[in-house]
Amino acid sequence: MTKDVEGPAVFVSSDQFDSERNNDTCADGVLVRKANKIYGVGNSRCAILEELNMTVKKGTIYGLLGASGCGKTTLLNCLIGRRKLNSGNILVFGYEPSSEESGIPGPRVGYMPQEIALYGYFTIKETLHYFGRIYNLKADFVNAQLEFLTKLLDLPPSDRYVKTLSGGQQRRVSFAVALFHEPELLILEEPTVGVDPLLRQSIWDHLVRLSVDHGRTVIVTTHYIEEARQANTIGLMRSGRLLTEDSPENLLQKYALFSLEDVFLRLCTQDFSNSQAETVSNAETVGEIAFAVQQLSAGIVNDAFERSASQLDVSGTPIPPICVSKVVLNQGSGITNVKSGKIKKMGFKLSVKCDESEPVIHQTCNTQSTTRFFSRHRLGALIQKNFLHMFRNVGLFLFVFLLPANQVILSCLSLGGDLTSLKLAIVNDELDPTQDRVCNYTTSCTYSMFSCRYLRFIDNTTIIQVPFRSVEKALDATKRGKVWGVVHFGQDFTDELMVRRADGIYADNETIRASRVAITLDESNKQVSLTIKRQLIDAFGDFSKDILAACSYQPMAQSVPVTFLDPIYGEGKPPFTDYMIPGLILAIIYFLALALTTGVFLTERKSGLFDRSLVAGVQMTEYMVAHLVNQLIVLVGQTFFVYLFALIVFNTACHGNFALVVFLTLLQGLCGMSFGLLVSVLCDEETSAIQITLGSNYTNLLLAGMLWPMEAMPTYLRYLSNLTPQTYAIQALRNILGRGWGIERREVYMGIVTSLCWIFGLLCLSLIVVRVRKYTG
Ligand SMILES: Nc1ncnc2c1ncn2[C@@H]1O[C@H](COP(=O)(O)OP(=O)(O)OP(=O)(O)O)[C@@H](O)[C@H]1O
Incomplete structure (x- = not known):
């Protein structure tokens, strides 16, 4: 397999995708009809996409242009199945994204997000091998692609760590990640930002080769409007709508202008004039009309317009009519006309007569690569990634493994000892x-x-x-x-x-x-x-x-005739640490698992890594299982060190079954992990995550009877304290360690049962939040 950047294209596809590419019956590209997307709920609802129609033919390059904030990323996220439309239809290669047979998210799509979305502690080579494992590609193929893309994109040596690269170099590595598995559909957000003109041209040449010679479909957003001339079709987007969609040549001809920039300005002007007229005509009362005119004359306009208003030519040309969806359902012999609305697609495939914009659903084309619910290669890649993250970061490694033991040592030395002097x-x-x-x-x-x-x-x-x-x-x-x-x-x-x-x-x-x-x-x-x-x-x-x-x-x-005989449990003068240690150990283990999970998931989400992996086909369940494996190993290490110091070095009494002690400790760790997962899917910002984790942790500390016996609480607070995830577990651990009770005792098994319930409940809640946010966030 040779790659030659300078000479004619000799791009070689991986076998796994060739069968799909060669199947002529799957000729459709990307089809969006009457797409509406709203962010937020209640008063904060905000419509981002409004009745948007878009048609991308298979094997072409589509340049999606629009001002910042007009909804490009939102649209692309819907195309790759990361977000759901509120209404309207999207079909990619004939299937709705996220449907079981679409293969999207999955290896059929290569996605380069706006963010860098790379693991800084990976080398360039490790980055490609990580995604190679996600896509289940052979190492030889990944290495050949690495060599090829290094030349094409002028990448630094492959053993360089991503975090040591410049911003532009990182973007090129991110681009390589989107390209290297040769997907059928490439979705690239501003791939040429920060790239010198020669390299930019070479990137566009490569995209053209991919579409012409290899039938790949490319959707690319760019802020360099003129470079989009090399696309087959350009979609000009404004305020959640496509103003027009045509080839660059047609657009220039139609508006008799010399640059696409001018065409875009002309269309924005027309759109602005129309919306002015509409705002005034929609106002029903005299007061509303006066307010609308006042707003418009005060220049309260769309920010996309604001940026270019000074340059606008306000002569009017009518906006091309937007295609209206009308699909024909063809199942077996029956043909049904369907107005726009949700299409239930299982077993159907939508194809487009592009000039008529009339999508037609045919019988399923069976060549779609489905993303399996659970795969060993993806799980392996995720687990390996988690461990690399931990072991490459010495500070994090020491923090995670030794902090609980360190806390126990300090607690045993500083708490509960006899006062002196x-x-x-x-x-x-x-x-x-x-x-x-x-x-x-x-x-x-x-x-x-x-x-x-x-x-x-x-x-x-x-x-x-x-x-x-x-x-x-x-x-x-x-x-x-x-x-x-x-x-x-x-x-x-x-x-x-x-x-x-x-x-x-x-x-x-x-x-x-x-x-x-x-x-x-x-x-x-x-x-x-x-x-x-x-x-x-x-x-x-x-x-x-x-x-x-x-x-x-x-x-x-x-002497006072009150005599204390030999105690039933414990010693005559029990050290205060015997009381403190069970609560302390569970609190530390729980909190560290919570903090670690929140940190890892939130960082990956914010940096775009989480989305990138999901678009590559990683399932949420795989993500969670990989983290669980990693977390379990961390927990075992922490538990070992914690009990080594508490029981052996500081002689804390353990009268019960040590296996039960370990089991309960691990469960509490998993409980913290599950809560961390919920926090990380709920919060968008670290500050809110920190507030929730610290706030909940202090509440736990006070209510779960960690510091002081619950018998000291007012009765109503005792009932309330049963609602923390740690109360029963701490009581159970005290009873195992101090009284030697076993699992047959209610006080012990309730600790295990409540921990399991919390884990299950929190995980379910996290999955529900993920689903809800797909629609509202
Ligand atoms: N999760 C979200 N919740 C609420 N609003 C959002 C969310 N994501 C994006 N938005 C808003 O939706 C609008 C469109 O955002 P989007 O990222 O799609 O724009 P864009 O065209 O890609 O912009 P840019 O070119 O700057 O990336 C923006 O006003 C943005 O603030």
């Missing part, structure tokens, strides 16, 4: 060195200096005792934030405590007051004050047992 002011009036009242460190049965003996049982790691001379000074230090509180012993603390013990229930108030350990705390920090209180009470229990034991009494005799 809390400064506490000690004012001990029992001490008086002048009277020989100093702290002794006896452990015998001696009834003296109980204050000192008690203070010895306070854990020095948790509390640092800071001696103060007076209560006033100690309180002042507390107010200034130097200490967390004041512990005060009265002058006769030991004696009064002995009296109180002896008196028992007959102790008077004065004795009780003088024998107390008076504590004043800074309660601004709940965790700190709780820790101090617990330490001081525990210390008193230990002190009391010590004295009783030293005096040969039963140590427990004076």
